[in-house]
Structure formats: C-alpha cells, structure tokens
Amino acid sequence: MEAESDIILFRKKVLGQLSNDEAQAFEQRFETDMEFQKSYLEYKELFEVISVSEKQELKNHLKTVSEPSAKKYQYWLPIAATILLLVGAFWMYRFNAQPQGLCETYFDTYPNVIAPATRGSEPQNVLEKAYRNYDSGAFEKAALEFEKYLQYQANSDVSFYHAMALLNAGRLGEAKTILESLPKDDPDFAFADETQWYLALIYIKLENTTQAKSLLFQLETEGNGFKADEIKSLLSELD
Amino acid sequence: MVKNEALLQERLREGDKKALGQLYSDYKAAFLAYFRERVAVGMDIEDLYQDSVIAVYQNYVLNQLQLKKGSVKTYLFAVGKNKLAAKFNASKPYVKEDFLLSQPYVEMDEDQMPMEQQLLLKEFKQLGEKCREMLRLHYYRGLTDKEIVAKTGYKDENTIKSYRSRCLKKLKEAIHGSGK
Numbered sequence: 515m516e517a518e519s520d521i522i523l524f525r526k527k528v529l530g531q532l533s534n535d536e537a538q539a540f541e542q543r544f545e546t547d548m549e550f551q552k553s554y555l556e557y558k559e560l561f562e563v564i565s566v567s568e569k570q571e572l573k574n575h576l577k578t579v580s581e582p583s584a585k586k587y588q589y590w591l592p593i594a595a596t597i598l599l600l601v602g603a604f605w606m607y608r609f610n611a612q613p614q615g616l617c618e619t620y621f622d623t624y625p626n627v628i629a630p631a632t633r634g635s636e637p638q639n640v641l642e643k644a645y646r647n648y649d650s651g652a653f654e655k656a657a658l659e660f661e662k663y664l665q666y667q668a669n670s671d672v673s674f675y676h677a678m679a680l681l682n683a684g685r686l687g688e689a690k691t692i693l694e695s696l697p698k699d700d701p702d703f704a705f706a707d708e709t710q711w712y713l714a715l716i717y718i719k720l721e722n723t724t725q726a727k728s729l730l731f732q733l734e735t736e737g738n739g740f741k742a743d744e745i746k747s748l749l750s751e752l753d
Numbered sequence: 754m755v756k757n758e759a760l761l762q763e764r765l766r767e768g769d770k771k772a773l774g775q776l777y778s779d780y781k782a783a784f785l786a787y788f789r790e791r792v793a794v795g796m797d798i799e800d801l802y803q804d805s806v807i808a809v810y811q812n813y814v815l816n817q818l819q820l821k822k823g824s825v826k827t828y829l830f831a832v833g834k835n836k837l838a839a840k841f842n843a844s845k846p847y848v849k850e851d852f853l854l855s856q857p858y859v860e861m862d863e864d865q866m867p868m869e870q871q872l873l874l875k876e877f878k879q880l881g882e883k884c885r886e887m888l889r890l891h892y893y894r895g896l897t898d899k900e901i902v903a904k905t906g907y908k909d910e911n912t913i914k915s916y917r918s919r920c921l922k923k924l925k926e927a928i929h930g931s932g933k
Contacts, residue, residue: 559870559873560873560892561892562861562870563866563873563874563877565811565860566863566866566874567878568811568889572773572807575770576803579773579774579778671882701883701887701919702880702881703881704882704883
C-alpha cells in the first residue's frame with residue numbers, strides 16, 4: 515500500500531496542482547520507479563472513474579431539484595405524515611395487544627434508502643414496485659414483490675428489505691429466518707448492522723433476551739455506530 | 754448576504770448536496786435568461802446550466818475552491834461561458850477570469866474514456882453502497898484514512914485500509930470476470 519505522502523502527490527498531480535519543482539521530481543520518479551508508476555496510474559484511473567460516476571449521479575440528483583413545484587411537495591407532505599401516523603398507530607395497536615414493551619419502544623420502520631420514489635414516474639419493474647409499496651406502507655404487497663424478484667436473483671440488500679417488509683407486516687418468524695441468513699461481513703452488503711439490530715428486537719419480542727443481548731453487545735463493540743445510543747440504553751434496560 | 758454567500762461556499766466545499774440544490778435553484782432563472790438572449794438556436798440552455806452547476810460544485814469539492822474575487826454567481830456564469838465556447842470549438846475560452854486559469858482540473862465524460870475504463874466505471878457502479886462510498890472518500894474526496902475514520906465511525910485506520918483493499922479486490926475480480 516502507498517505511503518500517505520505519495521497519495522498527496524497523486525492527488526496534486528490529478529488536480530494539476532504540482533509546483534514546477536514537484537512536477538519535475540514527479541516525472542523523474544515516474545520514469546524510474548515502476549511501483550510508483552503503477553500506483554499512480556491506478557489512482558488516476560479510479561479518480562477519473564469516480565469523478566464521472568459522481569457527475570452522473572449529480573445530474574440525476576439535479577433532476578429531482580429541477581422539477582418545478584414547491585406546491586407538489588406541500589401536497590404530498592400531509593399524505594406522507596398521515597401514512598406515518600397510521601403505520602405508527604398500527605404498530606402501537608399490535609404491540610399493545612401483546613404487551614411486551616421494549617421491542618415496540620425501539621422499533622421504527624427502516625427507511626427505503628435504496629430506491630427513493632421519483633415523483634411522477636411509474637415503477638418500471640417488480641423491484642421498483644416493491645420499494646414503492648414499501649414506501650407507502652403496503653408491506654404485504656411489497657413483501658410479495660421482493661420475494662418475486664429474489665426468485666431469480668439473489669441479493670442481500672433486497673433480502674434485507676424483504677425481511678423489513680415482512681417484519682412491518684407482523685410476520686416476525688419469516689423476517690427472522692431471512693435476517694439470520696444474511697451475511698455478517700461481506701463488504702458489499704450494506705445493512706449488516708441494521709440486520710443485527712432488527713434481529714435483536716425480534717429476539718426481545720420472542721423473549722430470547724440472552725441472544726438479543728449478545729447481538730447488541732457485538733453491535734456495540736464492532737458496529738459502525740448505527741443506533742449507538744439506542745443500543746446502549748436498550749442494553750441497560752435489558753440488565 | 755455576504756455571510757450567506759460565505760456559508761454557501763463553505764457547504765459546497767463540504768460536498769453538501771443541499772447546497773448544490775440551493776445553487777441550482779438560486780441562479781437558474783438569471784442564467785437561463787442571460788444565455789437565451791445571447792445564444793441563437795440549437796442549444797439546450799437548461800443542459801448547459803446543469804453541466805455548469807455540476808462543474809462548479811465538483812470544483813468546490815475537489816479543489817476546495819476559495820474564490821479570491823467575485824461571487825459564486827459570477828463564477829457560475831463564467832463557467833457557463835467557457836462551456837459554451839468549448840462547445841462551439843472556439844480556440845480560446847470566451848472568458849478568462851483569473852480564478853478560472855488557476856483551476857486546471859480537466860473535466861471528463863464517459864465517452865472520452867478508453868473501453869477498459871468504461872468497463873471499470875460499469876463495475877464500480879455495481880459495487881455495494883458501502884464499498885462505493887469507501888472508494889469515493891479516498892479517491893474522489895481525497896480524504897486521509899484518519900479523516901475517513903472521523904467521518905464514518907469505522908474503528909480505526911487499519912480497518913479502513915483493509916476494507917478499501919477488499920473493495921478494490923472485488924472491483925478487480927469483477928472486471929476480470931466480465932472480461933472473459
């Protein structure tokens with residue numbers, strides 16, 4: 515792995531910020547030091563690739579900004595708020611019927627961070643439909659559509675949302691089975707900590723406090739800070 | 754106003770997407786009016802505006818741009834004029850403000866990349882969100898591992914290093930896989 519000082523040089527070089535002296539020294543090293551040359555070319559290639567990818571993402575982002583209409587937003591806000599209230603009320607109702615306490619206090623519906631709905635556009639495929647339904651609180655429908663998608667293509671991120679849809683639909687057992695099957699340290703899986711957190715809540719609901727605590731301890735020490743405060747206070751309440 | 758302007762620039766340097774949105778909405782009407790009056794036909798001014806806003810934003814993020822004179826608006830309009838000139842193959846930029854000359858970062862587009870690099874771009878987009886973010890913070894934002902630890906809450910610099918090399922490995926494997 516390159517030294518930090520080399521990385522600073524690479525950075526200056528790709529941004530055209532080397533002074534004359536630095537540029538001369540750079541060229542000389544580039545010609546004679548093969549390792550340095552290889553590292554720089556890799557850095558430059560990735561810098562360019564990510565810059566272009568970023569530019570494309572920014573363009574998409576601006577499309578959402580550019581649509582006219584503060585009015586449209588205002589129109590949707592009360593609807594979104596009502597849906598949230600209804601989902602909240604539904605959960606309160608479910609859990610009050612089976613008085614357990616902690617799980618419901620700490621539960622919240624995990625937001626859709628994968629495919630936020632773009633206003634005005636119709637969902638193009640089953641996965642988009644699933645996320646759209648998940649967003650609008652139609653969890654049973656969403657679960658069905660996630661399942662359909664997963665029949666043809668394994669994908670841990672989608673499986674996580676499948677489990678979330680089931681969990682919100684009150685199908686704890688099925689949600690648990692899926693969450694337990696998800697990878698723990700695959701760098702490509704974006705929701706490892708979230709998976710552990712929701713599993714812990716399910717274990718609490720099922721009165722398996724030991725397993726819940728062990729998961730929460732693990733999250734507290736090895737996690738990336740997701741729900742850090744909640745984990746701490748939940749653990750103290752479980753003691 | 755001056756304070757707001759300074760704050761906006763600070764947020765742009767931080768890569769704040771809300772600041773990008775603000776920049777985009779604040780100057781859109783003025784920009785479109787100005788350029789529509791000066792460009793005859795066959796030019797998508799909205800497209801020019803979008804490209805200019807992104808170029809300004811990327812310059813703030815990548816170069817940590819500090820304007821020595823003029824405002825964000827002047828800068829944005831100058832970028833627009835240069836883009837326009839480049840589009841019509843003018844040999845020299847239409848406007849040569851000092852601060853533009855001191856920003857030699859060359860913008861790139863996908864169609865200017867060699868095939869292998871386009872493949873790399875394709876595979877990069879297929880990586881998981883966390884890997885993309887990890888590589889983005891290092892290669893694009895230019896943050897040190899120490900800064901990444903502070904920003905992301907990963908355990909320490911070694912964790913960052915090994916996570917990044919796992920992501921790179923994944924990317925390379927994907928390219929070899931799809932190259933077969």
